[in-house]
Each structure stands twice: as C-alpha cells, then as structure tokens.
Amino acid sequence: MSLVHTVELRVRYAETDRMGVVYHANYLVWCEVGRTDFIRASGVSYREMEERGIGLAVSEASMRFHAPARYDDLIRVQTSIAEVRSRGVTFDYVIVRADDDARLVSARTSLVTIDPTGRMTAFPSDFRTMLEQARDAT
Amino acid sequence: MSLVHTVELRVRYAETDRMGVVYHANYLVWCEVGRTDFIRASGVSYREMEERGIGLAVSEASMRFHAPARYDDLIRVQTSIAEVRSRGVTFDYVIVRADDDARLVSARTSLVTIDPTGRMTAFPSDFRTMLEQARDAT
Amino acid sequence: MSLVHTVELRVRYAETDRMGVVYHANYLVWCEVGRTDFIRASGVSYREMEERGIGLAVSEASMRFHAPARYDDLIRVQTSIAEVRSRGVTFDYVIVRADDDARLVSARTSLVTIDPTGRMTAFPSDFRTMLEQARDAT
Amino acid sequence: MSLVHTVELRVRYAETDRMGVVYHANYLVWCEVGRTDFIRASGVSYREMEERGIGLAVSEASMRFHAPARYDDLIRVQTSIAEVRSRGVTFDYVIVRADDDARLVSARTSLVTIDPTGRMTAFPSDFRTMLEQARDAT
Numbered sequence: 144m145s146l147v148h149t150v151e152l153r154v155r156y157a158e159t160d161r162m163g164v165v166y167h168a169n170y171l172v173w174c175e176v177g178r179t180d181f182i183r184a185s186g187v188s189y190r191e192m193e194e195r196g197i198g199l200a201v202s203e204a205s206m207r208f209h210a211p212a213r214y215d216d217l218i219r220v221q222t223s224i225a226e227v228r229s230r231g232v233t234f235d236y237v238i239v240r241a242d243d244d245a246r247l248v249s250a251r252t253s254l255v256t257i258d259p260t261g262r263m264t265a266f267p268s269d270f271r272t273m274l275e276q277a278r279d280a281t
Numbered sequence: 282m283s284l285v286h287t288v289e290l291r292v293r294y295a296e297t298d299r300m301g302v303v304y305h306a307n308y309l310v311w312c313e314v315g316r317t318d319f320i321r322a323s324g325v326s327y328r329e330m331e332e333r334g335i336g337l338a339v340s341e342a343s344m345r346f347h348a349p350a351r352y353d354d355l356i357r358v359q360t361s362i363a364e365v366r367s368r369g370v371t372f373d374y375v376i377v378r379a380d381d382d383a384r385l386v387s388a389r390t391s392l393v394t395i396d397p398t399g400r401m402t403a404f405p406s407d408f409r410t411m412l413e414q415a416r417d418a419t
Numbered sequence: 420m421s422l423v424h425t426v427e428l429r430v431r432y433a434e435t436d437r438m439g440v441v442y443h444a445n446y447l448v449w450c451e452v453g454r455t456d457f458i459r460a461s462g463v464s465y466r467e468m469e470e471r472g473i474g475l476a477v478s479e480a481s482m483r484f485h486a487p488a489r490y491d492d493l494i495r496v497q498t499s500i501a502e503v504r505s506r507g508v509t510f511d512y513v514i515v516r517a518d519d520d521a522r523l524v525s526a527r528t529s530l531v532t533i534d535p536t537g538r539m540t541a542f543p544s545d546f547r548t549m550l551e552q553a554r555d556a557t
Numbered sequence: 558m559s560l561v562h563t564v565e566l567r568v569r570y571a572e573t574d575r576m577g578v579v580y581h582a583n584y585l586v587w588c589e590v591g592r593t594d595f596i597r598a599s600g601v602s603y604r605e606m607e608e609r610g611i612g613l614a615v616s617e618a619s620m621r622f623h624a625p626a627r628y629d630d631l632i633r634v635q636t637s638i639a640e641v642r643s644r645g646v647t648f649d650y651v652i653v654r655a656d657d658d659a660r661l662v663s664a665r666t667s668l669v670t671i672d673p674t675g676r677m678t679a680f681p682s683d684f685r686t687m688l689e690q691a692r693d694a695t
Contacts, residue, residue, distance in 0.1 A: 156455070156465075157448045157580050161573035161628055164399075167339040168309035168571060172433045175306075179432070179491070189432075190491040201305040205343035211399070214575055215455070215466040261302075261349070294593070294603075295444060295586045297437035299490055304433050310571045317570070317629070327570075328629040352437055353593070353604040440675075443615040444589075447582035477581040481619035487675070537578075537625070 145223035146280035164211035177220035199254040217241035224278040283361035284418035302349035315358035337392040355379040362416040421499035422556035440487035453496035493517035500554040559637035560694035578625035591634035613668040631655040638692040
C-alpha cells in the first residue's frame with residue numbers, strides 16, 4: 144500500500160480545446176504536477192534531485208479517459224507509487240473532479256533515473272529509501 | 282496491413298523543457314497531428330467530420346519513449362490504423378527523427394465516436410468505410 | 420486605484436524550455452489564471468459569464484520580461500483593472516517570485532466583450548458595475 | 558526594408574480553446590516558429606547560435622488580435638526585422654490565414670543576446686552582420 148498524495152488544481156482556459164473539454168495531453172502535465180508534489184511530500188524536491196545530478200525521464204505512459212474535465216473545474220490528482228526499481232520508479236494517478244469525486248482519468252507513468260548526460264543510472268540510496276518508504280506507507 | 286501515412290514537423294522551442302529535450306506530453310500532440318493528416322489523406326478532414334456532428338474523443342493513450350527529440354529536429358510521424366470499430370477507431374504511431382530514422386516514440390490511441398452532446402454514437406457508414414479502406418490499404 | 424488580486428501558482432516542468440527557464444508565452448497563461456481569479460473574487464466566475472452568453476476575447480497583449488521564472492518557483496500573479504469600457508476591459512499584471520518578491524514580468528491585456536457568435540457586444544450592466552467596483556476598490 | 562520570410566503551419570487541435578478558436582498565447586509560439594525560420598533562412602540556425610553560446614531571450618512582446626484562427630486553418634507567419642542592436646534584435650510578425658490572406662495577428666518581439674549564464678552580451682560580429690543583411694534585403 145503506497146502513500147496516496149493529493150494535490151488540487153483548477154482547470155485553465157488554456158487547457159481546454161474546441162470540444163469544450165480539457166485537451167487529453169494536458170492530463171499528463173497534471174500527472175507531472177502530482178508526481179512533483181508526491182516527491183516533495185516524501186522529503187526532497189525534484190528540483191533538489193536534479194541539482195544533485197539525478198533526473199527522472201518518462202519511459203512509458205498510459206492513460207484511460209473516463210469523463211472529461213471542463214474549464215474552471217477544481218481537480219484532484221491522487222498520486223501513489225506502484226513500484227520502485229534500482230533505476231526507476233512507476234507512479235499511478237487517479238484524477239478526479241473535486242466537487243463530486245467523479246473519476247476522470249487513470250494513468251500510470253514509468254520513469255528511469257538518468258545522469259546529466261542522459262544515461263541511465265541508479266538511484267542514490269537515500270532517494271531510493273525515501274521512495275520505498277513512501278511506497279510502503281499506509 | 283494499414284496504410285501508413287507520414288507527416289513531418291520540426292521541433293519548436295516551446296516544446297522542449299529544461300532537460301533540453303521535448304517534454305513528453307507533446308508527443309501526444311504530434312500523434313494528433315499525424316492522425317489528423319491520416320484522416321485528411323483518407324478523403325475527409327476531421328474538421329468536416331465535426332461539422333457533420335461526429336467527434337472523436339481519445340479514450341485511451343499509451344506511449345513508449347525510446348530516445349528524446351531535441352529542438353529543431355525534423356520529425357516524422359508515421360500513423361496507421363490498428364482497428365476500426367462501430368463506435369471508434371484505434372491508431373498506431375511511430376515517431377522517428379528524420380535525419381537518421383531513429384525511433385523516438387511508439388504510441389497508440391483509441392478514440393470513440395461522440396455526438397455534439399458528448400454521447401457515444403456510431404460512425405456514419407461512409408466514414409467507417411473510408412477508415413476501413415485505409416486500414417486495408419497496402 | 421484598483422483592487423489588486425493575488426493568486427499563487429507553482430512553475431510546472433512543462434512550462435520550462437531548454438534554456439532552463441519558463442517559456443515566455445506561458446506567462447500569458449498565468450495572466451489568464453490571474454484574470455480568472457480576479458473576476459471570481461469580484462463576485463461572478465468567468466464560467467458563469469460564458470454561461471450567460473458573454474465571452475471575453477483578448478484583443479491586445481503586451482509583456483515586459485524582467486527576470487526569468489524557474490522550475491518549481493512559487494509565483495504570485497497580481498492582477499488589477501486598468502480600464503472598464505462599455506465593450507471591454509483592460510487588466511494589468513505584475514508577476515513576482517514569491518520567495519523574494521522579485522518582479523519577473525509586467526503585462527497588460529485588453530479584452531473585448533463578445534457574444535456566442537464572436538461579435539462584439541456590450542457588457543450586461545451587472546457585470547460592468549461589478550468590474551467598475553473592483554476598479555474603484557482600494 | 559527588411560527581408561520578409563514566410564513560413565506555413567496548420568492549426569493543431571491542441572492549440573484551440575473552448576471558445577472554438579486558437580488560444581491567444583499560442584500565437585507567440587508561432588512567432589517563435591517564424592523567427593526560427595527567418596534566422597535559418599539568413600544563413601545559420603538558432604540551434605547553431607546556441608551551440609556557439611549565444612542565446613536570444615525575449616525581453617518584450619506585444620500582439621494585436623484582429624481575427625481568430627480556427628482549427629485546421631492553414632496559417633502563414635510573415636517575419637521581418639525591425640531593428641538590429643549590438644545586444645539584441647527586434648522582429649515584426651504578421652500572421653495571416655492562407656486561404657484568403659486575412660490578417661489575424663500583428664506582433665512584435667524584442668530579444669536580447671545572452672550568454673550561457675543568462676547575462677546580456679554582444680552579438681558576435683558574424684551573427685550581427687548576417688541579421689543586418691537580412692534587415693537591409695529587399
């Protein structure tokens with residue numbers, strides 16, 4: 144059972160398209176917002192990770208769209224950890240509309256750990272421990 | 282064997298992020314560019330579809346990231362049809378760098394047919410036939 | 420003296436570019452966030468405006484960039500009204516970094532009131548009064 | 558009289574908003590596409606500039622919106638040089654719809670020359686000469 148971290152955001156006009164709903168690629172941006180906040184809540188910011196020379200590059204992403212978000216909706220992104228590996232981490236996301244808890248999108252992204260030249264590398268042990276503790280929190 | 286339709290685009294500065302490469306969500310936008318061009322090449326524009334009251338809403342999307350695209354790269358999006366259903370269609374994409382044909386991203390999106398109120402509906406038969414012919418072209 | 424309404428946001432990775440800073444066009448999106456929140460704080464949401472058939476289309480925009488915002492910075496958008504017209508409204512924005520109040524961008528956007536067909540129209544008097552009261556608040 | 562360089566692009570679904578037209582901030586992205594192509598046509602790519610340690614950061618931007626672009630429109634961005642300075646350059650843009658030459662947006666951006674640390678610096682003389690020749694071409 145992973146910690147589930149929740150962050151709220153409000154849908155921007157810029158994020159809608161002419162169908163009147165949020166353009167589908169933007170949900171991946173919201174996943175990034177959720178992931179960033181999850182990592183920060185675990186004890187270190189992703190910016191600090193990068194300053195120590197560790198980047199996280201998305202290697203796989205998948206999304207299922209259940210219902211559309213609309214302009215000005217208040218949104219909750221619920222992020223949890225599915226798996227921690229020596230060279231990467233997988234996050235799960237559930238994106239819901241805040242006012243009625245309707246599930247809008249479920250998503251998963253796998254990230255690999257890279258050094259500043261873009262090569263895969265192992266997590267420093269403190270980061271890995273931090274993520275494992277978040278994964279095992281209840 | 283589906284028709285494979287290729288469209289070229291050049292990476293915009295706006296599409297990069299501070300890792301120096303294209304931000305991952307933007308590849309979904311390029312898939313949309315490929316899909317739009319595929320549909321147009323099949324005989325009707327997606328804009329005309331919408332004018333006849335048929336929209337295509339993305340219901341599932343998945344991407345695998347093999348190598349990053351960089352600013353100013355010339356990119357080829359190769360789009361084909363995986364499946365045509367009465368109420369939807371699934372597209373496959375291979376995104377390559379034009380100058381060395383390196384595979385950057387493979388992706389799949391499933392779309393459902395909706396009416397102007399957002400409800401699922403069946404393809405008009407002429408659209409469905411058009412897509413099936415593209416799917417069966419060699 | 421207009422009311423100055425402040426909204427906070429955190430810089431998303433998606434908003435940066437390969438120069439390592441926020442891509443300049445994204446500040447206009449933050450102005451929209453500021454404006455939306457200003458209008459909501461004045462007593463009606465922009466979504467409700469649109470539901471009553473009144474849209475606001477940007478007719479002019481200008482920005483001066485003083486210093487760059489960076490990934491994960493906490494940002495404050497300070498929005499005020501410069502002018503209310505029968506068929507439009509002009510907003511001023513100051514975008515600052517929250518932790519040291521450094522001024523990053525100053526901007527102005529003029530908006531015109533349009534009906535659902537895109538034609539210019541006059542503000543309903545209650546909206547106009549609401550905006551004039553915000554403009555005159557101290 | 559500056560050289561006027563024209564580049565074409567097609568409006569992406571992602572670039573529209575729920576008003577049914579192109580979201581205003583995206584025109585600045587198209588200006589960047591026009592400017593990049595202008596520079597390339599002058600003899601060096603902006604990517605090569607950056608590889609030589611010279612960046613161009615936008616210091617001011619202004620846009621007037623005359624008519625909206627819509628999904629799938631073919632667009633022409635006409636870019637010219639308004640001014641070359643020792644530490645910067647100003648570009649003018651006219652964005653038109655290709656099928657009827659309707660003027661949609663006029664814009665201007667001023668850019669300053671920066672080194673890799675973000676400090677203002679002078680143009681290398683070959684870049685400056687190149688831009689001056691483009692400015693004086695007829």
